[in-house]
Amino acid sequence: MTAEIRSNVSTHENMQDRPVRFAIAGVGGMGGVHARSLAALEESDLVWLVDLDLPVAERLANDIGGKATTSMEEAFSDPSVDAVLVALPTFLHRQAVELAASHGKHVFCEKPIAMTTEDGQAMVQACKDAGVTFMVGHVVRFYHENAKIKTMIDDGSIGEVATVRTQRLSPPVMQRRPWFADLEKSGGLVLDLLIHELDTLRWYFGEVKRIYAHGLSYSPIQKKRDYVMVSIRFHSGVIAHTEASWSHATFRTSIEVAGKTGLIKYESEDSSTLVLERTKELDLNVPTIPSPSYARPSSNQPHRIEVQHFARALKSGDPVLVDGEEGLHALRLSLAVLESVRTGEPITFDEQGQRV
Amino acid sequence: MSMKPPVRIAVLSLAHGHGYSYSEAIQGLPNATLVAIADDNEERGKAAAERYGVPWEADFRQTVQRDDIDAVIICSENNRHKEMTLAAAEAGKHVLCEKPLSTNVADAQAMIDACARAGVQLQTAFPVRFHAAVVALRDAVVGGRIGTPLAVAARNPGRCPHSWFVDKELAGGGAVIDHTVHVVDVLRWMFDAEFTDVFAEIDTRMYDIPVDDTGLLMMRMSNGLPVSLDTSWSRPASWPIWGGVMIDVIGEDGVISLDAFNDNLHVSRDASSDDHPVMPGAQSNYAFVPVEHSGDPEMIASFIDAVQQGTDVLVTGVDGLKAVQVALAAYESAKTGTMVSIQH
Numbered sequence: 190m191t192a193e194i195r196s197n198v199s200t201h202e203n204m205q206d207r208p209v210r211f212a213i214a215g216v217g218g219m220g221g222v223h224a225r226s227l228a229a230l231e232e233s234d235l236v237w238l239v240d241l242d243l244p245v246a247e248r249l250a251n252d253i254g255g256k257a258t259t260s261m262e263e264a265f266s267d268p269s270v271d272a273v274l275v276a277l278p279t280f281l282h283r284q285a286v287e288l289a290a291s292h293g294k295h296v297f298c299e300k301p302i303a304m305t306t307e308d309g310q311a312m313v314q315a316c317k318d319a320g321v322t323f324m325v326g327h328v329v330r331f332y333h334e335n336a337k338i339k340t341m342i343d344d345g346s347i348g349e350v351a352t353v354r355t356q357r358l359s360p361p362v363m364q365r366r367p368w369f370a371d372l373e374k375s376g377g378l379v380l381d382l383l384i385h386e387l388d389t390l391r392w393y394f395g396e397v398k399r400i401y402a403h404g405l406s407y408s409p410i411q412k413k414r415d416y417v418m419v420s421i422r423f424h425s426g427v428i429a430h431t432e433a434s435w436s437h438a439t440f441r442t443s444i445e446v447a448g449k450t451g452l453i454k455y456e457s458e459d460s461s462t463l464v465l466e467r468t469k470e471l472d473l474n475v476p477t478i479p480s481p482s483y484a485r486p487s488s489n490q491p492h493r494i495e496v497q498h499f500a501r502a503l504k505s506g507d508p509v510l511v512d513g514e515e516g517l518h519a520l521r522l523s524l525a526v527l528e529s530v531r532t533g534e535p536i537t538f539d540e541q542g543q544r545v
Numbered sequence: 546m547s548m549k550p551p552v553r554i555a556v557l558s559l560a561h562g563h564g565y566s567y568s569e570a571i572q573g574l575p576n577a578t579l580v581a582i583a584d585d586n587e588e589r590g591k592a593a594a595e596r597y598g599v600p601w602e603a604d605f606r607q608t609v610q611r612d613d614i615d616a617v618i619i620c621s622e623n624n625r626h627k628e629m630t631l632a633a634a635e636a637g638k639h640v641l642c643e644k645p646l647s648t649n650v651a652d653a654q655a656m657i658d659a660c661a662r663a664g665v666q667l668q669t670a671f672p673v674r675f676h677a678a679v680v681a682l683r684d685a686v687v688g689g690r691i692g693t694p695l696a697v698a699a700r701n702p703g704r705c706p707h708s709w710f711v712d713k714e715l716a717g718g719g720a721v722i723d724h725t726v727h728v729v730d731v732l733r734w735m736f737d738a739e740f741t742d743v744f745a746e747i748d749t750r751m752y753d754i755p756v757d758d759t760g761l762l763m764m765r766m767s768n769g770l771p772v773s774l775d776t777s778w779s780r781p782a783s784w785p786i787w788g789g790v791m792i793d794v795i796g797e798d799g800v801i802s803l804d805a806f807n808d809n810l811h812v813s814r815d816a817s818s819d820d821h822p823v824m825p826g827a828q829s830n831y832a833f834v835p836v837e838h839s840g841d842p843e844m845i846a847s848f849i850d851a852v853q854q855g856t857d858v859l860v861t862g863v864d865g866l867k868a869v870q871v872a873l874a875a876y877e878s879a880k881t882g883t884m885v886s887i888q889h
Contacts, residue, residue, distance in 0.1 A: 351750035352759045352777050354700070399882070401744045401763050403771030405695055416696050416795045418773045420746055420763045428746045428761050430775055432698055436795045447702075447779035449751050533884065535744065 195320040197293030199271040201506035209500045212237035212264040212294070213274040214285050216249050218366075219299055219326075219492075220276030226493040227274065228253035232500035237264035261285060265292045272322075272503060274496070275299060280374050283308040290319040297499045299326045300388070301380045301523065302516035304373075309520050313513035324499050324509040325516030329385040330392055331491040331498065334455050338446060342393055347448030350394065353429040355386045355444045358437040361414055370412055370435075377406055378415040379523050379530075383433035387421075387526070388511070388519035390431060393446075394423045396542040397522055402529040419526050424540050439483065458483050518542050552852045555581040557605045557619045557629050559593050560709060561643045563670065563841070564620030568597050570845035571618075577849045583608040605629055609636040616852050618670075618845075619643055622715040623722070627652040634663040641668045641848045645726045645872065646865030648717025653869055657862040668848050668858035669865030671730045673790055673805065675843035682792065682803045683735045691796025694736070698795070699728045700775035703788025711754040719756030721747055721875050724776035726868035727790060730860070733867060738768040740871045742886050747879035751778065762875045785811070786833040805840075809833035 199209075211227045213220055216238050227235040235255040240246035246257035258264055265273055265288055273289035275282055275298040282303050289296045296316055302325045303309040316323035329335055342350060359382060363370035375381055391397060404417030414436045421429040443456040461483035502509045521544070525536040537545040554571050556564050556579065571579045579597055583605040584590025594601035602608045609617060609632050616639035619629045626642050633640050640660060646669050647653040660667035673679055686694060701724040709715040710723060729740060744763045751758045760776035780788050790805040813831045844860075851858045870887055878885040 349750070351748075352761070352775070352779050354775065399746075401746075401884075403696065403763055403765070403773065410695065410797060414695065414797060418696065418698050418763075418771070420744065420761050420773070422746050426748060426750060428748065428750070428759055428777075430698075430761050430773060434795065434800075436695065437800050445779075447751070447777065447781075450781070452779065452781050452784065535882065535884070 191318055194291065194293045194318075197268070198320050199295070199503070201504055204271060204504045208232055208234040209503050210234050210236050210269055210271045211274055212239060212267065212270045213276065214239040214261050214264070215276035215278075216240045216246050217242065218276070220274075221249060222492050223274050223276055223496055224249055224255075225253055226496045228255065230493065230497050230500060232497055232504060236270055237267065239264045261288055265289050265294055270294060272297065272499075278368060278374060279304055279376060279380065283312055286312045286323070287315045290315040290321055293319055293321060295322040295503055297324045297326060297496070298516070300328075300516065300519070301376060301384050302513065302520050304376055304380070306517065306521055306524065309513070309517045313517060316513060322503060322509060323513040324502070325511050325513060325519075326495060327385065327388045327511045327516065327519065328491050328495045329389050330510060331495040333487070333489075333491070334460075335389055335444075338444065338453055338455070339393060341453060342446060342448075346451065347446065347453055348450035350427050350446055350448045353390065353394070353427060353444070353446050355390065355429070355431045355442070356434075357382050357386055357442050358432065358434040359440045360438060361435045363413060363435065370415070372406070376523065376527075377411065378433050378435050379404070379406060379417055379527050380520075382435070383417055383419070383431065383526060384519050384523045386431040386433060387522040388515070390421060390429055391518060391522065394425055394427045394429070396424050396540055397538050398422045398424045399535050399537050400522065400525045400529055401535040402526045404526075404530040406527060407531050417526065417530060419529075441483070457485070461485060549576075549853050551576050551578045552849045553578050553580045553613055553615045555583060555608050555611070555614045555617050557583045557608065557617050557633075558621035558625070559584055559589050560586070560622045561620040563643055563672075564618070565593065566841045567618050567620065567670075567845055568593070570842040571849075572597060573842060574846055574849055576853055577845075580614055581608055581611070606632050609633045609638055614638060616641065616848075622709045623717050624648045624652075624715050627656055630656040630667065631659045634659040634665050634667075637663060637665060639666040639852045641670055641845075642865070643670045644865060645717065645722050645869050646862060647869055648722070650866065650870060650873065653862065653866040657866065660862060666851060666858045667862035668851070669730075669860050669862060669868075670844065671727060671860050671864070671868075672840035672844040673727045673731055674734055674860060675847060676805050676840035677843075678803055678805050678839070679731055682794070682801060683731075685801050686735055686794055686796070690799065691794060691801050692798030694770060694794055694796050696795045697732060697770060697772040697792060699732070699772065699792040701725075701728050701788065701790050702775060702777050702779045704780040704782060704784055705752050705754070705758055705778040707754075711752070711756050713756050716756065718872065718876060719749070719754070720758050720776045720778045721745070721760040721762070722869070722872045724760070724778075725762065725774065725872040725875060726865075728774050728792065729868045729871045730864055731792065732766065732772060733864070736766060736768055736770060738766045738770070739867065739889050740764050740772075740887055741767050742884050743871060743874045743878050744884040745875035745878040747876065760875065762871075764871070785831050786835075806835065808836045810836060
């Protein structure tokens, strides 16, 4: 069985002189962004668009090309497909990734890898057994500022790092997409948003030694607001504070890294290259605070770079930046944060990142 | 109603730099007079005395005996607060003491008791409480502008002050005892609640010094509110300003964010070596020059008014003690790796 699957897997020699052919599962939200990247990039072609909401998939297919279907089986079993991009709600990730692996397809799966470490481990194992590449979509590593900060930390620009603060603050999302706040379906704020910070910090500073967290994830208000703040001690000694919020009015991120010989600071709002302030809805007789929207238009958007990185890795045979094990580590840390929020206890890890 | 005479003040020690801004605040008030500077560091004391046009005295014990002094402001090293406060109280002088009030609970209690026995006022110097933006923050939160408060993320980062601040004996600790107390005091005042537990990560990671320079406190208050506080001396010597006090209060209906020392002129100069009077301490040619020194003058004015009118000071010795307790509990937590409860 395994040998048969492996014989179906496209090798980098197969793909090096042509685009990687993709099927994508889930084209609402994030999946729509990825579908457009796959259709636009010269490293990839989009063959199948899978969504239970067929009209949505058909409309997008009409726009960017590819065939629409409601059947993952139909798309993933197509021998012309090399790789699958999974952008379904988190609780469906395992089923989709295992199906893709069973057809010998390389897999890119949106973060978080899964809701439980058991599911995540099964997905990693399925891809390993099938001999396919497995990448988890921790896109924040592909943001220009974070990649640059990683380089500066590693090249000693600010000396040995002492302490770090990061924020990922967002308006409440649950009014628009209730499943985001469903701890059973998405894992809520921690698995959706905070996991980005946990993954990026671990990428910068290695394995975590201890986590202690406060938050609202298990309070009644969690259905309409959430906020979590975490103390992280790394085995390297670095002390970090990170926050994620569904309680703010505008989306923003920030990071500050303090080292022995210097400090790096980045705030997305301060770094906007375009700010829109609407006056049309403003009642000029009533003093209010307008809500500007901040943006950093870029000719090279991180979500596109991320998918391009995956396609290029498949074509070159080079390793992906965020493999399944990395995605699993980020999940373990996220679950530890939730546990600390729930129990009020610190959670400790050994130097391999396993729970003590 | 007869005009009451101005309150006559002696500043005891300028070991803590706040002594200078407090002295300037006194000189700006119509109902206060700076009478003397006492400092056993002769060079420092003489220079300040000359600057403010008052006599210098070497021995604070003689200064507190003077009949022409009503109150003292203590800006010594932290572990000397007690002996100066006790001497002033015994001489019947009111006391405004720099924070942290003490390096341990017993000293703070002795200071509170001595002042109570002598019938003099003891105020802990928490100027942040008097900062206009902090007052507005409290008004907004208490006034319900963000609905029910849900969590607080705060920070009081700074440059490493070196000198006696990094001497365990004189300071009582490092960044954590230096930078826990301001924010703890503001939040106790804002929410009328105590801190009940703390979990802390504390270490010496930036400087070759015998005390901590990096601290992160995860706390809970008696009203259930979770609070995080970063106390680190994480600002490089070249950072354009000494540090800051930032408090984000996350509420059910919104978020309010304080950055108390963010109102600055951003100044860049090409001249390299010479020091510049409006950029004291700056070790780079780019510096933030505060537009307003909010907090210190308002606090001094409040203390002077209380002494002159015989009313209760707004920030007491007990407030100082409670803040010290939180810092000490943080050190205990970091030592044991567990959450530590604070007894009240």
